[in-house]
Amino acid sequence: MQHGNNNEKKLGEIMYKKFNSLFLVIVIVFILCSGCTSQVKQKNLVINQLAEIAKMEQKFQKAGEGIQKLEVKELEYYEKIYLYKISEVNKRQESAKQAINLLNERKERVNEESKLIHDIDIKIKELQTINIETKDEQFRNEVNNFIKTWRERTELYDKLNSKYKDAMETDLSIYNLLSQKKVDLKNVKNETKDTNHIYKDVIKYNDQLNLYTQKLNNLQKDIYEKYGK
Numbered sequence: 001m002q003h004g005n006n007n008e009k010k011l012g013e014i015m016y017k018k019f020n021s022l023f024l025v026i027v028i029v030f031i032l033c034s035g036c037t038s039q040v041k042q043k044n045l046v047i048n049q050l051a052e053i054a055k056m057e058q059k060f061q062k063a064g065e066g067i068q069k070l071e072v073k074e075l076e077y078y079e080k081i082y083l084y085k086i087s088e089v090n091k092r093q094e095s096a097k098q099a100i101n102l103l104n105e106r107k108e109r110v111n112e113e114s115k116l117i118h119d120i121d122i123k124i125k126e127l128q129t130i131n132i133e134t135k136d137e138q139f140r141n142e143v144n145n146f147i148k149t150w151r152e153r154t155e156l157y158d159k160l161n162s163k164y165k166d167a168m169e170t171d172l173s174i175y176n177l178l179s180q181k182k183v184d185l186k187n188v189k190n191e192t193k194d195t196n197h198i199y200k201d202v203i204k205y206n207d208q209l210n211l212y213t214q215k216l217n218n219l220q221k222d223i224y225e226k227y228g229k
Contacts, residue, residue: 042134043227046143049127050220056120057216063113067106074102074171081178089181096179103172110168114161117154124150139227146219153212160205167202170195 077099084092128147134140174191177184 039135042130043136043139045130046127046134046139047224047228049123049130050143050146050223053120053123053127054220056116056123060113060116060120061213063109063116067109067113070102070106070109074099074106077102078175092183093179093181096175100172100175100179103168103175107165107168110161110164114157117157120150121154139223142219142223142226146216146223149212149216149219153209153216156205156209156212160202160209163198163201163205167195167198170198 077095080095081092081099084095124147127143131140131143131147134143170191174188174195177188177191
């Protein structure tokens, strides 16, 4: 009887050890699965944040298109001024007035555009905070590269914005000169020379900005294709 009890005890110990081992395996698998699920959720948070940034970027781009349309209209009035005869003072003054009105609207739109891009900066900071928790090193680095490129573009935009505002001020000076009954052509020529010089810098910065925008689009597309839902 004692021998039988010992066998039963040993069998119980073996089963207990097997149960403990199985329990540990289940716990480890559960932890690993939880970690995987947590990282999937983490990546989704990053992807969703990028999607929000993309929506805001569309508004920023649309604002730029609106400014370009105003530039075209404004240029039409500017060119009309030089088509009028010297005696057609009223027509010249009216065209100059319309150009000034469009310029003032353009100023407002530029301020709105600037606000839009800097509103996205807030989302970029949030993205950086979220991305810190990402365990996938390659994914984290690609997102960080996007963030770095974005900030470089914003710095470039601020330079462009500053030059563009300078150019608008010289444009305004020209329109004010052309709205006078008697036009001082020498002053107009000097102001035009100044504004053309400034616009060269504007064009240079704008071309660089477009390259950064294309780079950002490519980086975001790559992230979506590799890690998106």
